Amino acid sequence: MVIDPAASEHDLTEHLLGHNYPVERETMANVTTLLAQVASAHGARHPELHDLEGVWADLCRRLGRHLRDEGPMLAPHLDPGAHAGSRTATTSGTIASQHAEIVALVRRVRELTGGYSAPADGCEAYRSLFASLADFEEDLREHVELADSVLGRDLTSRP
Numbered sequence: 001m002v003i004d005p006a007a008s009e010h011d012l013t014e015h016l017l018g019h020n021y022p023v024e025r026e027t028m029a030n031v032t033t034l035l036a037q038v039a040s041a042h043g044a045r046h047p048e049l050h051d052l053e054g055v056w057a058d059l060c061r062r063l064g065r066h067l068r069d070e071g072p073m074l075a076p077h078l079d080p081g082a083h084a085g086s087r088t089a090t091t092s093g094t095i096a097s098q099h100a101e102i103v104a105l106v107r108r109v110r111e112l113t114g115g116y117s118a119p120a121d122g123c124e125a126y127r128s129l130f131a132s133l134a135d136f137e138e139d140l141r142e143h144v145e146l147a148d149s150v151l152g153r154d155l156t157s158r159p
Contacts, residue, residue, distance in 0.1 A: 016143060020139055023139050028064070031132050034125060038126050039053055041123065041125070045121065048112050048113075059106065062098065066095075070098070070151075073095065074150060109133055110137065113130055116130040118130045
């Protein structure tokens, strides 16, 4: 964890929007390209790579939509004068549901990669792919924890 979840809403939001979001977007693009290359080179011997491509595509689609949904909910926390209490249990529930779906897909990625352990016949690109996926999972878990902390405060701080 790079930032303490007990930090101010402003600091948590700044970290999410300024660090986690860009890292996740960049990783989605880079891993998509690298995964296609690795699956092309190794897919015949490792058919799980083709399953991984499908799960990864679904994960990217859902996470892209999630970032578009969650970002506007977080943005008011950057302005100390803004009151971000307009969130509702339904809206936060939607975000929590998206988090759960995305975490489940990340769990499936971990399963398909054997815990991000490249096989003995895996090339440098294969090892790089799995290292990127492991880093992505760590970043995403931080994202979920921090966003839940910020958005959960919205619900508990309202009168």
